[in-house]
Amino acid sequence: MPAELKKMEDYFVSSELLNRCSKYWLFLNKMNIEQICQKGYSNFKQTVACNYFTWVVDQTHGYGKNLYAGDRSFLKTIPNTELSKKHALFTQEQSRHYNCTTALLYHYLMQNGAGPYLNILDEPFFGNPPSIEIHGKSISQDVLNSLIEYLSIINNCDRLSISTVLELGAGSGRTAYCFLKLQPNIKYIIADIPPALFLSQSYLSDVFSNRKIFAFRPFRCFEDIKEEFSSSDIIFMTPDQILKLPNRIADLFIAIDCLHEMKLDEVRSYFNEATRLSSHFYFKCWNRTVIPFDNVSYDIHSYPIPVSWQKIFNESCFVPSDFFHAFYKIPQPEQG
Numbered sequence: 001m002p003a004e005l006k007k008m009e010d011y012f013v014s015s016e017l018l019n020r021c022s023k024y025w026l027f028l029n030k031m032n033i034e035q036i037c038q039k040g041y042s043n044f045k046q047t048v049a050c051n052y053f054t055w056v057v058d059q060t061h062g063y064g065k066n067l068y069a070g071d072r073s074f075l076k077t078i079p080n081t082e083l084s085k086k087h088a089l090f091t092q093e094q095s096r097h098y099n100c101t102t103a104l105l106y107h108y109l110m111q112n113g114a115g116p117y118l119n120i121l122d123e124p125f126f127g128n129p130p131s132i133e134i135h136g137k138s139i140s141q142d143v144l145n146s147l148i149e150y151l152s153i154i155n156n157c158d159r160l161s162i163s164t165v166l167e168l169g170a171g172s173g174r175t176a177y178c179f180l181k182l183q184p185n186i187k188y189i190i191a192d193i194p195p196a197l198f199l200s201q202s203y204l205s206d207v208f209s210n211r212k213i214f215a216f217r218p219f220r221c222f223e224d225i226k227e228e229f230s231s232s233d234i235i236f237m238t239p240d241q242i243l244k245l246p247n248r249i250a251d252l253f254i255a256i257d258c259l260h261e262m263k264l265d266e267v268r269s270y271f272n273e274a275t276r277l278s279s280h281f282y283f284k285c286w287n288r289t290v291i292p293f294d295n296v297s298y299d300i301h302s303y304p305i306p307v308s309w310q311k312i313f314n315e316s317c318f319v320p321s322d323f324f325h326a327f328y329k330i331p332q333p334e335q336g
Contacts, residue, residue: 001033001036001037002036002041002198004198004201004202004215005033005036005041005194005195005198007216008194008195008197008198008216008238009033009194009195011216011218011238012193012194012238015238015240016240017193017238017239017240020240020263020266021193021262021266022261022262022263022266022291022293022294022296023292023293023294024261024291024292024293024294025193025261025262027292027293028051028261029193029194029195031051032048032051032195032196033194033195035047035048035051036048036195036198036199039089041127041198041199041202042126042127042128043088043089043127043128044127044128044172044199044203045127045128045129045130045140045142045172046087046088046089046090046127046128046129046130047089048172048195048199049127049142049171049172049174052171052172052174052196052257053141053142053145053171053174053256053257054098054130054141054142055098055101055141055320056090056094056097056098057097057101058097059097059100059101062320062321062322063101063319063320063321063322064101064104064105064319064320064321065321065322066318066319066321067101067104067105067108067319068104070104070108072104074103074104074107075100075103075104078103078132078134082099082103082132082133082134083096083099083100083103083132084096084099085099085132087130088128089128090130095130098130098141099132101141102132102139102140102141102144103132103134105141105144105145105319106118106134106139106144108318108319109144109147109148114147114151117147117150117151117182118137118139118143118147120181120182121143121147121178121181121182122137122138122139122143123138123139123140123142123143124177124203124206124207126202126203126206126207127172127199127203129142142172142174142177143174143177143178145174146174146175146177146178147178148317148319149175149178149254149256149282149284149325150175150178150179150182152282152325152327153252153254153280153282153327156312156313156327157280157312157327157329159183161251162183162186162251162252162280163185163186163187163251164186164187164188164189164249164250164251164252165179165186165187165188165189165250165251165252165253165254166189166191166242166249166250166252166253166254166277166278167188167189167190167191167253167254167255167256168191168192168239168242168253168254168255168258168270169191169192169196169255169256169257169258169259170190170191170192170196170200170256171192171196171199171200171256171257171258172196172199172200172203173190173199173200173201173203173204175254175256176188176190176200176204176234177203177204177207180204180208180211180233180234187232187233187234187235188233188234188235189235189237189242189249189250190204190234190235190236190237191237191238191239191241191242192236192238192239193238193239197216197236197238200236201213201215201216201236204234205234208233208234211233211234212231212232212233212234213232213233213234213235213236214228214229214232214234214235214236215236216236216237216238219241219244221244222244222245222246239270242273242277243273245277247276247277248276248277248278248279248332249277249278250277250278250279251278251279251280252278252279252280252281252282253273253274253277253278253280253281253282254281254282254283255270255281255282255283255284256282256283256284257284257285257323259283259285259298259303260285260286260289260291260298261289261291262291263291263294263296264296264302264304267303267304268304271303271304271305271306274330275306275308275309275330278330279329279330279332280327280328280329280330281309281327281328281330282325282326282327282328283303283325283326284317284323284324284325284326285298285300285303285323285324285325286298286322286323287299287300287316287322287323287324288300300314300324303326305326305328308330308331309328309329309330309331310328310329310330310331311326311327311328312327312328312329313325313326313327314326314327
């Protein structure tokens with residue numbers, strides 16, 4: 001186990017986070033750590049990332065149902081060498097499914113005006129990503145899924161008003177990469193548990209080696225880290241540590257593909273923290289899900305959205321078609 005991951009794990013098992021996590025998260029974390037140790041974190045985009053938001057599925061799966069239901073003629077413009085490209089840790093069949101879905105997702109974004117953003121984004125090499133070349137660019141699902149989320153947010157609020165983002169459960173850090181690449185001047189805070197925290201910290205520290213990084217470490221109170229926190233561009237911490245952050249420290253709170261894997265009291269606590277810490281909240285979840293081992297189920301109406309929040313949208317996703325996403329404005333407290 002990498003030394004930095006062990007340090008994070010030691011903190012995790014000795015903290016209150018261990019008891020707050022769902023049994024399903026503990027199961028996933030054990031599996032993810034085993035994959036990192038067996039395959040190496042240098043390959044995480046073809047191993048652990050498939051447990052986050054990389055979809056190695058065929059056209060019958062709900063993820064790409066809407067993509068495959070439309071015009072597939074774009075696939076004919078992609079060389080067969082790319083569509084059939086074998087990724088090291090995928091089977092040949094998995095590789096082709098992944099490549100075709102990625103190509104259709106790219107076409108969908110281009111059809112919806114995302115070209116200027118795709119000209120800026122490319123897939124970093126760190127993590128051995130399963131990428132294909134389209135029109136001379138290295139493209140992956142991570143880049144495309146993250147761009148969908150980014151556009152869902154900035155098309156519905158003032159882009160320039162977002163100077164600090166706090167993301168809960170960032171997985172490999174794919175969405176953070178998109179924001180930091182497209183808006184280089186923002187501050188980005190990631191709150192997660194290991195091994196995901198280790199992966200996002202390793203990945204983003206490598207990709208943005210010119211940015212000032214606040215690496216995970218235990219701290220007693222915010223005053224102990226205030227100076228370094230304020231001067232850092234990318235910050236890594238565990239979810240219990242956001243309780244120590246001052247009010248209204250972020251403009252945007254994000255939770256993608258994670259709330260539906262938590263116990264309800266934990267979900268409720270993060271909505272409360274979002275109210276305290278941020279002025280906007282964006283989340284994405286399965287339409288319906290049951291958490292294995294914990295006997296907890298969620299649907300689109302299960303989430304404890306405060307009545308004071310102002311809905312910007314709460315709707316089904318085009319892709320993944322079995323997900324919904326929602327965006328809310330959080331009212332600012334009245335000045336006394």
